[in-house]
Amino acid sequence: MKSINLLLLLIPFVFIASCSKSPNSNDEDSKGSVLIFNQGGFNKGEASVSVYDVDTEVVTHNAFLTRNNRPLGDVFQSASEIGVHLYLVINNSKKIEVVDPATLASIRTLNLPSHISPRYLAAISATEGYVSSLFTNYVYRLNLITGAISDSVDVGAGSEGIIYANNRIFVARNLNSDFSTAHGITVIVANSGLVEKTIPTLPGPSIMLLNNNDLWVNATGEWGMNNGGLIRVNTLTRELVENIEMNASTNGLAYSRVDNSLIVLSNGIVKYSINNRTQNKISNRNYYGIKVYEKDEIIIYAADAKNYSDNGVIRWINTNGTVVDSITAGIVPFGFHFR
Amino acid sequence: MFKKITLATLICCLLPLYTHSQSTDTLKLPEIQVFADRFDVSERYRPDFIQHLFAEIHVKGSRATVGDLLQNNHRFLLRSYGPGAAQTAGSQGYSSSQVKVIWNGMEINHSMLGLSDLSLIPAALLSDVIVNSTLGSSEYGANALGGTIILENNVGGDDYFIAGYQYASYGNKSSHFKANKKLGNWHLNLGLVHMNQDNSFKFNDITQNPATIRRRTNAGRNITSGSMNLRYIASNWINSTAFLVTNSKAEIPGPIVAPSTIARQDDVIFRINNMTALQVSKVLAANFRTHFSSHQLDFIDRNSNIESLSQSYNTGSEVNFRFSKSQKIQTRFRLGVDYTWLETSEYEANPLFHSYQQMNGLYTITPRLRAYPSIRYDQYDQFENAISYGLGLNYELWSERLFLIANINRNYSPPTYNDLYWPVLGNRDLRPETANKISTGFRYHLDRFVFSSEYFHSTIDNGILWLPDIRGHFRPNNINELVNSGVSVDTKVGVSYGRTNISGQFGWTYLEARLKDNRYPGESNKGNQLAYHPRNKVTAEFTFAYQNISSVMNYQMIGERYTNDSNSIVLKPVHLLDVSVNYNIAQLFGEIDIGAAILNVTDHDYELIRWYPMPGRTYQFSINLKL
Numbered sequence: 001m002k003s004i005n006l007l008l009l010l011i012p013f014v015f016i017a018s019c020s021k022s023p024n025s026n027d028e029d030s031k032g033s034v035l036i037f038n039q040g041g042f043n044k045g046e047a048s049v050s051v052y053d054v055d056t057e058v059v060t061h062n063a064f065l066t067r068n069n070r071p072l073g074d075v076f077q078s079a080s081e082i083g084v085h086l087y088l089v090i091n092n093s094k095k096i097e098v099v100d101p102a103t104l105a106s107i108r109t110l111n112l113p114s115h116i117s118p119r120y121l122a123a124i125s126a127t128e129g130y131v132s133s134l135f136t137n138y139v140y141r142l143n144l145i146t147g148a149i150s151d152s153v154d155v156g157a158g159s160e161g162i163i164y165a166n167n168r169i170f171v172a173r174n175l176n177s178d179f180s181t182a183h184g185i186t187v188i189v190a191n192s193g194l195v196e197k198t199i200p201t202l203p204g205p206s207i208m209l210l211n212n213n214d215l216w217v218n219a220t221g222e223w224g225m226n227n228g229g230l231i232r233v234n235t236l237t238r239e240l241v242e243n244i245e246m247n248a249s250t251n252g253l254a255y256s257r258v259d260n261s262l263i264v265l266s267n268g269i270v271k272y273s274i275n276n277r278t279q280n281k282i283s284n285r286n287y288y289g290i291k292v293y294e295k296d297e298i299i300i301y302a303a304d305a306k307n308y309s310d311n312g313v314i315r316w317i318n319t320n321g322t323v324v325d326s327i328t329a330g331i332v333p334f335g336f337h338f339r
Numbered sequence: 340m341f342k343k344i345t346l347a348t349l350i351c352c353l354l355p356l357y358t359h360s361q362s363t364d365t366l367k368l369p370e371i372q373v374f375a376d377r378f379d380v381s382e383r384y385r386p387d388f389i390q391h392l393f394a395e396i397h398v399k400g401s402r403a404t405v406g407d408l409l410q411n412n413h414r415f416l417l418r419s420y421g422p423g424a425a426q427t428a429g430s431q432g433y434s435s436s437q438v439k440v441i442w443n444g445m446e447i448n449h450s451m452l453g454l455s456d457l458s459l460i461p462a463a464l465l466s467d468v469i470v471n472s473t474l475g476s477s478e479y480g481a482n483a484l485g486g487t488i489i490l491e492n493n494v495g496g497d498d499y500f501i502a503g504y505q506y507a508s509y510g511n512k513s514s515h516f517k518a519n520k521k522l523g524n525w526h527l528n529l530g531l532v533h534m535n536q537d538n539s540f541k542f543n544d545i546t547q548n549p550a551t552i553r554r555r556t557n558a559g560r561n562i563t564s565g566s567m568n569l570r571y572i573a574s575n576w577i578n579s580t581a582f583l584v585t586n587s588k589a590e591i592p593g594p595i596v597a598p599s600t601i602a603r604q605d606d607v608i609f610r611i612n613n614m615t616a617l618q619v620s621k622v623l624a625a626n627f628r629t630h631f632s633s634h635q636l637d638f639i640d641r642n643s644n645i646e647s648l649s650q651s652y653n654t655g656s657e658v659n660f661r662f663s664k665s666q667k668i669q670t671r672f673r674l675g676v677d678y679t680w681l682e683t684s685e686y687e688a689n690p691l692f693h694s695y696q697q698m699n700g701l702y703t704i705t706p707r708l709r710a711y712p713s714i715r716y717d718q719y720d721q722f723e724n725a726i727s728y729g730l731g732l733n734y735e736l737w738s739e740r741l742f743l744i745a746n747i748n749r750n751y752s753p754p755t756y757n758d759l760y761w762p763v764l765g766n767r768d769l770r771p772e773t774a775n776k777i778s779t780g781f782r783y784h785l786d787r788f789v790f791s792s793e794y795f796h797s798t799i800d801n802g803i804l805w806l807p808d809i810r811g812h813f814r815p816n817n818i819n820e821l822v823n824s825g826v827s828v829d830t831k832v833g834v835s836y837g838r839t840n841i842s843g844q845f846g847w848t849y850l851e852a853r854l855k856d857n858r859y860p861g862e863s864n865k866g867n868q869l870a871y872h873p874r875n876k877v878t879a880e881f882t883f884a885y886q887n888i889s890s891v892m893n894y895q896m897i898g899e900r901y902t903n904d905s906n907s908i909v910l911k912p913v914h915l916l917d918v919s920v921n922y923n924i925a926q927l928f929g930e931i932d933i934g935a936a937i938l939n940v941t942d943h944d945y946e947l948i949r950w951y952p953m954p955g956r957t958y959q960f961s962i963n964l965k966l
Contacts, residue, residue, distance in 0.1 A: 044902070045546075045596030045950045070548040074597035074950075092597040093546075106548075114600050115642050135644040158644075177644060224763050251811060286811060307806050307859055308813075310905035331903070 031055055034301070035063075035101065035337040037088075037289075038330030039076045041309055047076035047090055048330040049104060052314070059327050064088075064097075067104045072097065079335055082123040082144065086337065089118050089131070096121065096131070096147070101339050110147030116140060120208075122164040124190045130169050132159035139171050141193060151193045157182035161208035161217060164190060165235035170215055172205035173198070181222040185215075185231070187238050201231045202243045207253045214241070216262060218250040225249075230262065230272060246270070246279065254300070256292045259319075263290055263300055271319065282321040288312070289334035299324065303333035374577075374616050375624040375661035376444065378669050378701045383739075383784060386711045386731025386746055387473035388793050388827070390414070397462060398891055398919040398936045400961050401503050402513035402534055405468060405490060406457035411893055413846035413878040414472050414827055415486065418871060419458075419947045422511075422954055423538045423560035423589055426458040430472045431795055432823030432852030432872050433485020437752050437772070441479065442490045443568075443581045443612045445630040448482050450651045450679045450691070453755035459585050459606055460490065461532040463515050464566040467491045473778050473793070475750030476727035477713035478699065484752045484774045484799070492581060494519065494528040494570045503932075503963035509954060510537025510559075526570040536560045542952035543944055546596055555952070557600050558592040576617040583610040591640070594950035602640035609633050622662055629656040649683035651756075655693075667703035672696075673715075681756055688760040692720040693753075707735040717751070721759065723770045725751040736781075744793070745779040758803055758815040766815050774799045780827075787833035787842070796824040798855065806859055818858045821869065825850035840884040847877045854904060864904045871948070873898035873912075887923040892916070902949045910949055916940040919959075929966040935959065 031054035040046025049072065051060045064072045073093030080087045085107055088097040096110040096118065112118055117135040123144060124130065130139050135158055141151040158175035169188040176182045181203045187196045204220030213236045221228025228249040232241040252265030262272040269283040269290065288305035292298060297318070304313040312333040316324040382389065392408040399407050406426025410417040418435065419426045427435035436453030439446060448455045462468065471479075472486035479487045498520050505513040515532040538558040544551050564585040571578045585608040593599035609632065616626035631654040638647045657675030673696070680690035697715040704710055711731035718724045729748025736743050754769040780793030802819025826849045833842035852869040868874065875898035883890045897913040919936035938957040945953050 043594050043597060043950075045594055046908070047596075068548055070546055070550075071596060073546070074594065094597070117643070135642065179644075288811065304861065305807070305811070306861055308811075309903050310862065310864060311907050313861065331907075 031295070032339055034293075035079075035086075035104075035339060036303070036314060036329050036333055037076055037079055037335035037337070038312070039288075039305075039332040039334050040074065041331060042075055042092060044331075045071055045074050046331040047072040047074060047093075049076075049088075050330050050333070051104075052327060057327075059329075061330055064099070064104050064106075068106045076334075077118065078120045079337060080121045080123070081337070082121075082129070083126055087121050087123075087129075087144070089121055091118055091134075094118065098144075101337060108145070110142065110144070112140075112142070112147065113149065116149075117158070119160050120162045122162045122169060124164050124169070130162055130164070130171075130188070130190075132162040132171060134158040134160065134175055137177065139169070139188070153188050153193050153195060155186040155188075155195070156198070157184075159186075160206045163208040163210055163215060165210055165215060166213070167191065168196065168235065168238060170208065170233065170235065172208060172217055174204055174206055174220070181220070185217065185233060197238060199233060199238065199240050201240065202229045202245065203227060204249075205231055206251070209253055209255050210235070211255055216253065216255070218253040218264060218266075219243075220251060221249040228266065230264065244272070244277075252287065252290050254290045254292045256294065256298055256319075258294050258298055263292055265290055269300065269302065269317065269321070282319065283317060287315075288332065289336070291336040291338075293338060301336050303329065303335070305332045305334070308332050375626045375659040375671065376628075376673065378661075378671070378699075379663060379666055380669075380701060380709075383742060383782070384709055384733050384735070386709070386733045386744055387471055388744070388778075388780065388782070388791055388829070389469055389471045389473075390829070392468040392470060398893055398917040398938065398959075400513075400919075400934060400936070400959070401461070401463045401505050401515045401532065401963075402507065402511065402536075403462040404458045405460040405462055405465070405488070408462050408468055409457065409470070409488070411878050411880070411895060412470060413848045413876045413895075415470060415488075416872065416876065416897075417457075417947065419953070420951045421538065421555070421558060421592065422509075422540070423536045423558055424458065424591070424951070425456045427454050428457060428488065429872070430470075430486035431797070431825065431848075432821060432850055432869055433774075433799075436755065437482060437484035437774075437799075438486045438488065439479055439482040439484075440488045440490065442583060442610060443492065443579075444614060444628050445610070445612050445632065445655075446480070446482065446653075447490075447610065447632065449634060449636070450653060450681060451636075451649060451683065451756045453482065453752070453758075455488075456606070457488075459562070459564075459587055459608065461515070461534070461562070461564050463517065463532050464492055464530040464564060464583070465490050466493045466528075472795075473746050473776075474731070475729060475748045475774070475776060476717075476725070476752075477697065477715045477729040477748055477750070480695065480697075480715065481693075481717060481725075481771075482752045484750045484772065492528065492530065492566050492568050492583075494526040494568045494579075500966040501963060503961060505959065505961035507959035508957045509540040510535075511959075512536075524571050524573060526568075526572060528568040528570075529566070531563075531565045533563045534560065536562075538954075540952075540954040540957070542595070542955070544595060555592055556598070557590040557602070560587065560589040562587040562589075575619075576615065578613070578615045580613045581611070584608065591638075595952060596950050599640060599642065601642060602638075604639075605635070605637045607635040622664060624661045624663070626659045627656070628659075630654065647684060649681065649685070651679070651681045651683075653677065653679045657695075667701075669701040671699040673698075686760045686762045686765070688756050689721065691756075694718050709733045713748070717753075719753060721767070722754060725753070725771045725773070727751055740784055742782045742784075743780075744782060745777075747777045748775075750774045750776065754803055754815070761815075764812055764814045769803060769815060770801050770817050772799060772802050772817070772819075787831075789829070789831045791829045793827045794825075795827070796822075798822050804858060820855035820858075821852065822855045823850065823852045825852075838886050840882075842882045843880065845877075845879045847875070849875055864906075867904055867906045868901055870903050871900050873900045887925070888920070889923075890918070890920045892918050897947075908949070910946060913945040913947070914941065914943050915945070916943075929964065932961075932963040932965065934961040934963075936961075 034052040036050040073090035075092035077091040098107040138152040157173035160174040161172035171186040173182040185199045202219035215233040217231040229246040230244040250266040254263040287302040289303035300317040312329040315326045397403040440455035469489040502516040544553045568581040587606040591602035612630040614628040655677035663669040677693040699713040714728040734743040751771040776797040778795040782791040799821040801817035804819040831844040852872040877896040879894045881892045902908040921934040924931045936959040942956040
């Protein structure tokens with residue numbers, strides 16, 4: 001009995017000791033963790049977040065479900081970091097989950113009207129943003145606290161990427177209502193919601209990223225036509241800088257700050273040097289999503305969705321195309337967040 | 340197009356008039372003797388394990404669909420998206436597009452999808468539902484890879500008129516009438532079922548934290564289905580014309596992780612079938628069958644900008660001959676042509692012409708050993724021809740008691756229209772899927788006790804699977820290879836004591852349905868259990884009748900299932916218990932039958948497909964009048 005009492009007495013002290021920082025520990029040494037976003041199959045409710053702990057090399061699947069005791073939803077489309085929160089756009093569940101990126105604890109859920117097919121989110125302030133919609137010709141202005149839609153702006157086509165820069169919202173017009181591929185980037189004055197212009201582009205503008213005042217967009221191209229490429233827009237002048245044809249379709253885009261290049265998914269992985277304007281194929285394997293990690297070296301996180309119904313694979317690839325390592329992800333992995 | 344439909348309909352309608360102008364002798368022949376498309380042999384001596392699913396004892400009563408009947412059968416696995424939604428059935432590791440559904444001799448699998456929605460066929464319109472997972476294409480033709488579901492609405496027997504009404508929980512109402520009438524040589528059977536379903540049942544919404552009880556919305560369905568079978572029976576020939584018309588308007592609620600508020604599906608189905616069977620001589624029987632069907636299927640979901648409209652048509656004719664010196668030696672021949680065409684908002688497709696020749700034999704080699712060889716050859720104008728063959732054996736080990744059964748056969752299933760023609764992605768180079776099956780087992784009969792056990796093993800080659808190509812575009816290819824094996828056990832027993840009748844049955848299927856090989860670079864699913872195919876399914880039924888009271892109790896257990904081929908997501912097992920009680924009141928003018936039932940007595944929370952909840956405890960009341 002005495003030994004049991006002693007054990008019980010010791011437990012709180014052990015716990016307290018384990019919670020306190022070791023004098024030798026240094027946060028700088030921690031490589032942190034990576035959130036892996038998994039889209040899941042359509043109508044299968046398989047959207048999930050996996051967490052990869054870089055230090056321990058352990059992957060934890062279904063982290064949102066575990067933390068919040070409910071599923072994330074159906075078709076996880078995109079994630080946006082706004083303030084201290086992550087906004088997870090769940091396309092077929094018509095909602096946006098707001099979470100704490102450190103714990104994945106749900107802060108709130110923004111439920112959208114059922115006619116909206118939400119794809120990407122761009123904030124214009126701490127409380128307001130615009131969300132794109134693939135199956136309607138509008139983008140929607142919404143309150144980021146309540147989810148209330150305050151305005152809708154007709155961009156003439158279903159939209160994918162959306163981004164805020166220099167008091168303007170840039171919208172990738174991707175899909176016409178007859179399911180043909182749309183062209184152009186519509187520019188909206190963020191505060192008024194008025195359409196300023198539509199910039200002509202290669203067909204199928206999709207994912208957007210901002211590099212200073214340059215907006216880079218990948219164009220998927222028309223179905224089966226191999227006429228996709230890259231689009232560069234100056235967000236100050238709101239003018240097209242260039243359309244870069246790649247004679248192939250594209251389906252992903254990431255940016256490497258270290259060597260000022262774009263990493264493009266286009267029948268494999270292609271590195272496009274912004275300085276030299278050259279294309280260099282890194283990998284022939286097709287991936288569904290990419291992101292560049294640049295803490296100590298340039299590592300491309302590439303998401304292989306495999307057959308889109310089994311668990312996918314994340315591969316780390318260096319700029320030579322060599323696969324450094326891989327881990328198993330959830331179903332249809334597509335995106336990453338480094339924390 | 341209109342001309343083709345009119346011509347086919349005219350042929351079907353005029354044939355009986357022509358044939359009826361012949362003999363008027365009223366001597367009737369048992370169907371089994373005159374129908375040349377089956378052997379004149381007792382079921383005991385067959386080389387397979389067929390089962391009859393009688394609709395009249397189903398606890399759901401008149402609102403039961405063919406899918407509901409199959410849910411209570413352990414050899415078949417029902418995939419249901421909820422009450423009022425589509426129901427499809429697979430068997431022994433085979434998908435629903437590899438199970439053939441036959442209505443009065445004609446195939447009714449949808450030509451675009453390859454499968455048949457069993458929720459569109461009210462069981463009350465049928466006189467018998469026969470399932471056979473043993474024999475394959477050399478008996479039943481294309482798609483009969485994994486099994487065959489045979490639906491019949493025959494005429495005959497006493498005159499009757501039945502009208503009934505049923506009310507069940509969650510706003511489910513059903514009314515039906517059936518009539519059977521004999522006038523001289525003419526026999527007429529009519530049936531009509533109307534179901535009005537809200538399906539607004541409560542479910543545990545686990546997409547919320549904490550989980551909350553909510554009601555299903557946008558899940559209603561209105562379905563009206565009518566059938567007619569007009570038969571003329573003469574001394575040595577029978578002519579039969581059957582119609583089946585269905586109009587269904589269904590709301591599509593979607594999964595609870597992505598509920599839909601406005602999606603819907605409308606189906607309008609018309610089928611007509613004419614068959615003339617003739618006993619030419621003592622040795623030769625022949626029959627000629629012609630059919631036409633059309634199926635309008637519209638799926639509309641404004642939120643996803645989807646408006647998929649299609650109208651598929653099929654017509655064909657076949658002739659069967661059976662030569663039988665005696666019951667011991669019989670040979671059947673079947674020749675047929677089939678023509679399918681399609682109008683759809685999704686793509687343009689060429690009509691499909693198909694012809695086939697088939698021969699089946701029943702040869703009594705020794706007094707105890709019967710052999711059933713079969714061979715069939717199918718020609719298609721758009722893809723590879725297919726040959727299928729089989730050999731079945733029935734050995735009577737113990738006279739009238741114990742029968743040893745063995746079967747080996749090769750089967751095939753052609754690509755669907757969607758596989759071939761889907762815009763940009765369809766693959767015109769697809770070949771028919773093939774399967775080699777063996778099964779062996781025994782059946783023991785003793786009065787009202789029957790016990791049977793079957794071991795089955797099959798391999799599927801050239802299975803069609805949609806997989807992403809290097810650009811992530813899904814395309815169908817002949818790359819799915821599977822190995823299925825398992826055991827099925829059936830027991831039936833019945834006893835009577837005075838006015839008391841008790842019967843029971845028990846069935847269990849154990850299934851290993853595995854991927855034979857990896858199908859794409861990087862896959863590691865080889866050896867995994869196929870998605871949505873449980874290893875275990877158990878069904879049990881207990882029926883009790885005393886004087887004018889009867890009761891049925893059903894139990895089924897469906898083991899855990901994986902929702903994908905990597906086996907990473909598991910659905911928990913299903914346990915369902917249904918109970919019904921009926922009280923029959925005989926009156927001077929006829930009979931009144933009052934019934935009550937409780938379905939899912941234990942209020943078990945379950946899904947057959949992930950995120951599609953099924954109803955909890957359901958109460959049901961019915962009244963039927965029989966004259």
